[in-house]
Structure formats: C-alpha cells, structure tokens
Amino acid sequence: MHLNPASGAATFELQNQKYMKPKTIITFVALAALVLITVSFVNKSCASPKQPEVVAGNGIAVLELFTSEGCSSCPAADALLAHVQEAAGDKPVYYLAYHVDYWDRLGWKDIFSSRRNSERQYQYSSYLNAQVYTPQLVINGQTECIGSDAVAVKQAIHEALNQTSGLAVTLQGRQQGQLMHVNYAVTGNAGADRLLVAVVQKQAISQVKRGENGGRTLKHAQIVQQFYDFKIARNNQGTVEVPVPAAFNAQEWEVIGWLQQPQTGAIHAATRVVLNNTVALY
Incomplete structure (x- = not known):
C-alpha cells in the first residue's frame, strides 16, 4: 500500500524497506513472521477467496x-x-x-x-x-x-x-458526434443529490517502462476518462450533455451515472446509460 504524501514530503512504505537499517530489518522480519502466523490462523476460519x-x-x-x-x-x-x-x-x-x-x-x-x-x-x-x-x-x-x-x-x-435508499435513476443516451445527450429520470426524493456521469473506457493495456512497475505489461479495466457533475431538476427529470471521445463506441466504452449527496458523499442510486444510437464497432 502506498500512502500519499500530505504536503510534498513523500512517505513510501514499500520503498522505505530498501533503506532500513539491519536492526530494523530484523525487527521487520520478526513482525512479518508474526503477521503471517496470525493470517494463517485467521484463514482457517475465514478463507480469502x-x-x-x-x-x-x-x-x-x-x-x-x-x-x-x-x-x-x-x-x-x-x-x-x-x-x-x-x-x-x-x-x-x-x-x-x-x-x-x-x-x-x-x-x-x-x-x-x-x-x-x-x-x-x-x-x-x-x-x-x-x-x-x-x-x-x-x-x-x-x-x-x-x-x-x-x-x-x-x-x-x-x-x-443489501442496503436500499428509496431512490432510483434511469438514463437514456443518444450520441450526436462527440456529444452524448443523456435523458435522466429520478424516482423518489432526490433532495440535494446531484447527478454524476462518468465516461468509461472498458479495457486498456499499457507497457510501463519505468518506475515501480517498470518492465511490466499492465491490464486496466473501467478507466474513468472523464466525469461530470449536474444539478437535478426540480421535477426529477431532464437532459444533460456529456462530451465523449472521438473513439467512443458501444463495445469499448460505456457511460455510468449515479446520484450522490454532495455534503456527505453518499451514493444513493446508479445505473448504466442505455445507448439508443451509439456507434457500434464491428
């Protein structure tokens, strides 16, 4: 796990192991062994699939x-x-x-x-x-x-x-060039919730040449290329315009939308945009 530096001063758990003093390394190994034993014991009753x-x-x-x-x-x-x-x-x-x-x-x-x-x-x-x-x-x-x-x-x-919020949202999309017209309809009391919409690339492969993953081929899924935030109309329905890449097609991309409370971050409903006329890739 990589902790993010709070203010420019880097804290890297994995990298710092390279610079541990011998005494620290011995202590670390002992602790690691203890953790391994503990995990092994726990896994007997709760296997990690x-x-x-x-x-x-x-x-x-x-x-x-x-x-x-x-x-x-x-x-x-x-x-x-x-x-x-x-x-x-x-x-x-x-x-x-x-x-x-x-x-x-x-x-x-x-x-x-x-x-x-x-x-x-x-x-x-x-x-x-x-x-x-x-x-x-x-x-x-x-x-x-x-x-x-x-x-x-x-x-x-x-x-x-297994939790319900009493809210639901439906999304219908129609692509026109590099613009997606998304019709939304919210069921239930949306309150202060906002509609967020993400343009997602389903898969990608990268050849990483440097850094911690240098020399590795990484497979990615569901990459958020862009996301947008919209106010929900008082009558709980409307149309928003979402820019999409020139390469957008129904096989390699999708659009996901959700209702989120801006004060707490809680997400109450989500769905995929039903694409009515999006360009297909053959």
Whole structure:
C-alpha cells in the first residue's frame, strides 16, 4: 500500500524497506513472521477467496478504485476489481477506476491519470476522515478499504447490495458526434443529490517502462476518462450533455451515472446509460 504524501514530503512504505537499517530489518522480519502466523490462523476460519462471489440484495454497489501505474501495489487491485465486475453479471455493481496523478513524479507518468481524479480522492478523504493511498477502494461513497483485499471487498459489496435508499435513476443516451445527450429520470426524493456521469473506457493495456512497475505489461479495466457533475431538476427529470471521445463506441466504452449527496458523499442510486444510437464497432 502506498500512502500519499500530505504536503510534498513523500512517505513510501514499500520503498522505505530498501533503506532500513539491519536492526530494523530484523525487527521487520520478526513482525512479518508474526503477521503471517496470525493470517494463517485467521484463514482457517475465514478463507480469502481470490475470486469473491457477488451476492445481490436490493441495493447498488458503486466501486471507485483510486489507482496508478506508478504504484506496485495497484495491479493486484486492478485485477481483483476487474474480476468482481465480470462476476457481477447483471447485478447492480458498477466499477470505476480513477488513475491519480500524485505518483507521476516517481519516474513514470500514468497516461490515464488526472489531477481531477486525485481531487476526487481527496474529497473522499474529507468525507470519510480517511488517509489517501493507493490502491484505495471507496464503496457507495460511504466506506473504504484496500482495493486488493478480497475479503474486505467482498464484505463491502455484500453490505452495499443489501442496503436500499428509496431512490432510483434511469438514463437514456443518444450520441450526436462527440456529444452524448443523456435523458435522466429520478424516482423518489432526490433532495440535494446531484447527478454524476462518468465516461468509461472498458479495457486498456499499457507497457510501463519505468518506475515501480517498470518492465511490466499492465491490464486496466473501467478507466474513468472523464466525469461530470449536474444539478437535478426540480421535477426529477431532464437532459444533460456529456462530451465523449472521438473513439467512443458501444463495445469499448460505456457511460455510468449515479446520484450522490454532495455534503456527505453518499451514493444513493446508479445505473448504466442505455445507448439508443451509439456507434457500434464491428
């Protein structure tokens, strides 16, 4: 796990191990052995599945992973969440991967990273009174865990799917050039909730040449290329315009929308945009 520096002073758990003094290393090894024994004992009663089952209730699970190509701990989380997305099938599980930019200075610039993604993670840090690190997974804007922890991820999804908010949203999209016209309709009392819409690239592969993942080929899923924030009309329905890339097509991209409370970060409803006339890729 990589902790994000609070104000320019870097704190890297993995990297600092390289510079530990011998005495510290001995202590670390002893502690690691103790942790290994403890984990082994725990796993006898609660095994850690590599492929967590997704059990559906009546709620939704919006999984926002904050990740980076410059973080050696992140590929495991990327792979786990990609599997969760696939295993969910038609269940209301929505995976969004935000590539942050604060690790770009470590020798490799993540081509999918953006400052806005990092700012969204910092906002969650404020909502949840939590540290900022990668890979960090935020579930329904209400709880967070390490994105590569299969047991914690499974439990968080289970809890999310078994909570209901009384809200629902439907989204219909019509593409016109590089603009998506999205008709929305909200059922229930939206209150101060806002409509957020993300343009998502389903898959990508990167050849990382430098940094902690130097020499590795990384597979990415559900990459948030851009996201937008809209006010919901008083009558709970309307149309918003969402810019999409020139390469946008129904096979390789999708648009996901959700209702989020701006004061608390809680997400109350989510769905995929039904694309009526989006260009197909053959």
